[in-house]
Amino acid sequence: MIPLIEIGGVVLSTEIITEWFACDLDACLGACCVEGDAGAPVTLDEVAGIEASLDAVWPCLSATAQAEVERSGVAYTDVEGDLVTTIVRGRDCAFTCYNVGAGAVASLPEGCCLCALERAWREGRSGFCKPVSCALYPVREKRFASGLVGLSLHRWDICAPAFERGRREGVRVYEFLAGPLRQRFGAEWYEELCLAARQVLLQR
Secondary structure (H helix, E strand, C coil): CCCEEEECCEEEECHHHHCECCCCHHHHCCHHHCCCCCCCECCHHHHHHHHHHHHHHHHHCCHHHHHHHHHHCCEEECCCCCEEECEECCCEECCEEECCCCCCCCCCCCCCEEEHHHHHHHCCCCCCCCCHHHHHCCEEEEECCCCCEEEEECCCHHHHHHHHHHHHHCCEHHHHCHHHHHHHHCHHHHHHHHHHHHHHHHCC
């Protein structure tokens, strides 16, 4: 069984501390945006943020995605009862765009999947970046009836290059996700995590 630790009402798998990870877009081309059978988990506040960003991202969406959003809205409730972003063809996130053409980002691979929401935010065209669940990946969050929040490490074969790159570059999961973890739980909480991580790694 994987050991767990608790920090400020958040129970997390120690794999988040001990495992290596650093996204490798050259290898995966952003496949996490278009693989899977459900959208990204979102909160009601995030749904409102996505709706407010629609005008900014609309031209970047495919015609199929536009039609699906017009028909179903920006989110739906999946079979597990979770609110998730709308998907296209049963798998692609509706808010995916591709790094191609005249507006391509030179620093990213040609044809790489991008988040249209994040791109609009980075270009100053929107005030909403993207769902926290996306920013936190490969860490997944779960809420318990007790009020505790659980964080676990999700392993997906398409992310194998990211685990390899993290090991190669010496980047742990919690270090790679420093920004999103601070955004979600606060800077003070993240500092506590770093202190706990030192203890966990010393005991290995």
